[in-house]
Amino acid sequence: MAKPADARTVPWEWYTDPRVLLLEQERIFRRTWQYAGRREQVEEPGSFFTCDTGGIPIVVVRDKERTLRAFVNVCRHRGSLVCEGEGRRETLQCPYHAWTYGLDGTLRTAPRSDLEPGFDRSELGLVAAQVETWGPFVFVNADASAAPLGETFADLPALVAEAGLDVGGLRFLRRLSSQYEANWKVCCENFLECYHCQVAHPAFSKVVDVAFDAYRLEESRWFSSQYGPIRARQGAPGQFDPTGPITRGQFHFLWPNVTINVLPGQPNLSIGPIVPVGPERTMRFLDYYVAPGVDPGWLEEMLAFDDQVGAEDTVLVERVQKGMRAGVLEHGRLLEGSERLIGHFQGLLLEALGD
Numbered sequence: 001m002a003k004p005a006d007a008r009t010v011p012w013e014w015y016t017d018p019r020v021l022l023l024e025q026e027r028i029f030r031r032t033w034q035y036a037g038r039r040e041q042v043e044e045p046g047s048f049f050t051c052d053t054g055g056i057p058i059v060v061v062r063d064k065e066r067t068l069r070a071f072v073n074v075c076r077h078r079g080s081l082v083c084e085g086e087g088r089r090e091t092l093q094c095p096y097h098a099w100t101y102g103l104d105g106t107l108r109t110a111p112r113s114d115l116e117p118g119f120d121r122s123e124l125g126l127v128a129a130q131v132e133t134w135g136p137f138v139f140v141n142a143d144a145s146a147a148p149l150g151e152t153f154a155d156l157p158a159l160v161a162e163a164g165l166d167v168g169g170l171r172f173l174r175r176l177s178s179q180y181e182a183n184w185k186v187c188c189e190n191f192l193e194c195y196h197c198q199v200a201h202p203a204f205s206k207v208v209d210v211a212f213d214a215y216r217l218e219e220s221r222w223f224s225s226q227y228g229p230i231r232a233r234q235g236a237p238g239q240f241d242p243t244g245p246i247t248r249g250q251f252h253f254l255w256p257n258v259t260i261n262v263l264p265g266q267p268n269l270s271i272g273p274i275v276p277v278g279p280e281r282t283m284r285f286l287d288y289y290v291a292p293g294v295d296p297g298w299l300e301e302m303l304a305f306d307d308q309v310g311a312e313d314t315v316l317v318e319r320v321q322k323g324m325r326a327g328v329l330e331h332g333r334l335l336e337g338s339e340r341l342i343g344h345f346q347g348l349l350l351e352a353l354g355d
Contacts, residue, residue: 007068009332010346012324015183018279024275028053028256028352029054029142030128033152035258035273036060036140038172038287041086042068046103049086050285054184054257054275056142058129059083063103070140071105076124089117092126100128135167136289137271145196152222156252159225163262164245165269170289173299176307180314182321184257184276185349187284190317191251191259191274194226195338202314204309207231207242208249208264209287212338219344226251226341230264240305241265241298253341255348259286263306266298267291270306280321 012145014020036256037060041049048061050073057073059082071092075082080096084091091108092101100109105126113119130141134157139149160167178189190196197210200293201229209215209230216227230242242264252260257274272286290299334343 007334007343009338009342010349012329013254013327014322015185015321016327021279023353025055027354028073028349029276030056031141031143031146031352032256033130033132033139033141033146033149033254033258034058034253035271036070036131036138039136039138040172042138044088046088046090047086048089048092050083051140052080052275052277053140053142053273055277057081058140058142059126060131060138060140061089061092061103067104067130068133068138069103069105070129070230072122072129072142073124074127075099076107076126077110082126095172108349123187136170136172137167137287149352152254154220154222156220156223156254159250159252160260160262160269163248163250165262165267166291167269167289170267170269171292172291173288174303175285175287176310177283178314179277180282180317181280182282182317183280183324184274184282185345186317186320186324187274187282188253188257188345189342190313190320192224192253192341193225193339194228196316200312201309203240203305207240207305217341219341222348223252223254224341224344225253240301244298253345256352261286261306263302265302266294268294268302277280280325291345 013242036051037049042060042062045062045064045066048059050059058070059073060070062068063100068218073082075094077099080094082092082094097161098111104106105128107124108122130146132139194210194215198205207230209231210228214229218225230248244265246262246264246267249264250262251307259272261270270288272284275283276284
């Protein structure tokens, strides 16, 4: 796997150049597994939801035979989005000219196509994408020939299970959406190190031991992990209590953009993608899950705690983007001991983009 030379970051112009984003969409987001949503959204025949995987619109649907399917959400006629949001349908009909597709993706009807000699509906179905699940989580891949999700996951599900979490038993709590005036890679790299935590996240650092010799970093082929033991509780009533069956925080990053967070305390997990919507603008959402029976008061503390960390991170990534945008410096320098997961991420980036 390629790595940036001499501990330098990749060039900072890669965080502002629209041409780089186009290349990333082609060589990364069209070829990788992305967290799409929740299996409960598509439990019943005819149910569907849509998502955006780095500029590639996808629709996930449960067909009448209860098979889970995914398609590129683009009409074969003139390129309109076929579906928006989520719901239930008997067919997938484009709102532009009423080309209508079955839940299996085949083109059923196209008004006036009978007047066109040689019009072959069988060649104009929706383009299939891959779809797989892990517990309550749905993943998609726009590349129909990509390796199965399990090859990307490797032993990640086992690591989550070792924390004491049965993902199949979790219930959905909420979705939190955010936008950042920053490149998607800035947001990913901020997630991939806790070197900044002691300075920028004082409340988090009172709960999780972020010291160099306590906070562990590990990388695998397609994901990386951070582990932080808890400190003794120092908060006042109404503040986040990290004591419980989950005895340490674990924070996983699945290439190229999926974050999986397990905070210490009661059984919980949040998962979501970091998605580029422009060279210097990023959208992110997190789906929060908890075990049944978790105390509502603890949940309120945990969500407030996590929201605070998220608000602090927003300020950080947008400050970084402003500095990179200035164009005065060509690149930065990574600290191998504290930021090696960023080096791992940038190595995968270089490998994907090639020459």
